[in-house]
Amino acid sequence: MNHLVPTAPTTPTLVYVAGARAQTRFWEFFAANIRNKHPRRANAKATREFLIWCERAGVASIADVRPLQVAASPARHRTSSKNVG
DSSP: OOOOOOOOOOOOHHHHTTOHHHHHHHHHIIIIIOOSHHHHHHHHHHHHHHHHHHHHTTOOOGGGOOHHHHHHOHHHHHHHHHTOO
């Protein structure tokens, strides 16, 4: 018998430690602001990769992320290179 049960998405650690307001805003962004499932899926993947990179770089909370970290992240470079003419 197959017991596949869909699981609820979990809040990324860096967002969780930032508090309830950050958690709510994080999920609202993906649920309400991005209505089409394909861009939502792509943005969720890029976000997940970025947050993993941040954790490995020693960032303690999403509130601690700075613009230079966003610019330096490998996910940012991978995404932006696809958009180059």
